[in-house]
Amino acid sequence: MKKFPLVFLAVLLTFILSACSNDKPDTEKKYGIVIHGGAGSIVPGRYSSEQEEEFEKKLAEALEAGYEILENGGSSLDAVEAAVIILEDSPYFNAGKGAVFTASGINELDAAIMNGENLQAGAVAGLHHIKNPISLARAVMEKSEHVMMISDGAEQFAEQNGFELIDPEYFFVQERWDSLQKILQREKESSKNNGEEKFGTVGAVALDKNGNLAAATSTGGMTNKKFGRVGDVPIIGAGTYANNKTCAVSATGQGEYFIRLNVAHDISALMEYNNISLVDAANDVIHNKLENLGGTGGVIAIDKNGKIAMPFNTPGMFRGYKLNNENPVVLLFKEQ
Ligand code: ASP
Numbered sequence: 001m002k003k004f005p006l007v008f009l010a011v012l013l014t015f016i017l018s019a020c021s022n023d024k025p026d027t028e029k030k031y032g033i034v035i036h037g038g039a040g041s042i043v044p045g046r047y048s049s050e051q052e053e054e055f056e057k058k059l060a061e062a063l064e065a066g067y068e069i070l071e072n073g074g075s076s077l078d079a080v081e082a083a084v085i086i087l088e089d090s091p092y093f094n095a096g097k098g099a100v101f102t103a104s105g106i107n108e109l110d111a112a113i114m115n116g117e118n119l120q121a122g123a124v125a126g127l128h129h130i131k132n133p134i135s136l137a138r139a140v141m142e143k144s145e146h147v148m149m150i151s152d153g154a155e156q157f158a159e160q161n162g163f164e165l166i167d168p169e170y171f172f173v174q175e176r177w178d179s180l181q182k183i184l185q186r187e188k189e190s191s192k193n194n195g196e197e198k199f200g201t202v203g204a205v206a207l208d209k210n211g212n213l214a215a216a217t218s219t220g221g222m223t224n225k226k227f228g229r230v231g232d233v234p235i236i237g238a239g240t241y242a243n244n245k246t247c248a249v250s251a252t253g254q255g256e257y258f259i260r261l262n263v264a265h266d267i268s269a270l271m272e273y274n275n276i277s278l279v280d281a282a283n284d285v286i287h288n289k290l291e292n293l294g295g296t297g298g299v300i301a302i303d304k305n306g307k308i309a310m311p312f313n314t315p316g317m318f319r320g321y322k323l324n325n326e327n328p329v330v331l332l333f334k335e336q
Helices: 003-022 049-071 076-088 133-143 151-160 174-190 255-261 263-274 278-293
Strands: 032-040 109-115 120-127 148-150 202-207 213-219 240-242 247-253 297-303 316-323 329-333
Touching: 032 049, 032 076, 032 247, 032 297, 049 076, 049 202, 049 316, 049 329, 076 109, 076 133, 076 202, 076 213, 109 133, 109 240, 120 133, 120 151, 133 151, 133 213, 148 151, 202 297, 213 240, 213 247, 240 263, 247 255, 247 263, 247 278, 255 263, 255 278, 263 278, 263 297, 278 297, 297 316
Parallel strands: 120 148
Antiparallel strands: 032 202, 032 316, 109 120, 109 213, 202 213, 202 247, 240 247, 247 297, 316 329
């Protein structure tokens, strides 16, 4: 009779101890992808329900494309590139096909990609003839001895590496053209842009089954940007950063602020030096540092353990994630 409770206790203790030491979910190989399609004045009612559906469908398609690569054991680099290409090919986002217009009425594209395993990075800026800038950024990383190439030189490098140079007409999207005209009109009236823009840059960050992190970001920049302006996206550490020691980050927002704060690298550095969580680091940079400086935008990030963060200080941010066999999540607004 006396033995029973003792045996029971022993079994219970073994169970509790093994549950604690195994900590099962954390020993499983975590992997996943997070994407964004830009932050800004994205509020319910701004778009028709058909438009919202289209945005969500495209974001989900990009998410699935990246996730499938990860699930099949592919690299985070391949996953983020694949996801970004889908968004670049869509007219709905400010990257590739849907790139916004500069003040001179042309499209100038920037992109960057980074490999968290070895800190290799590739970036391109001021492109006019490249359909998928993210792939050229990757080529700069993998096929040149440089990190960043711009404008004509970058396109010369593209040609040498088998990229097709396309007619800039490809980037004409009526809605983007109308946005430029609206801003130009507003400028005439008040000499100020009232900042009601949706930034619309695209990005992806991923963690693969081998524990490697990668980040990719692609953009047309800001509508009405002046000659030669380059934003945060292709500046490694500002709009794009990945380091296996910490996290991968892709940003969207007013690039000038993201450059000055070195947003993406700052999140990684806070984690590395202060030993704080990704969520705390990302919130601090977006909700304290960026906000205090007067900047707006957001980031998506994933850390080496597969934890994610998606803070932004704008009314909305197109975003989504798919992690470890869970259902995909796609969100547009702040409260959903
Ligand atoms: N960050 C981009 C830039 O400043 C704009 C965006 O996020 O849409 O070029």
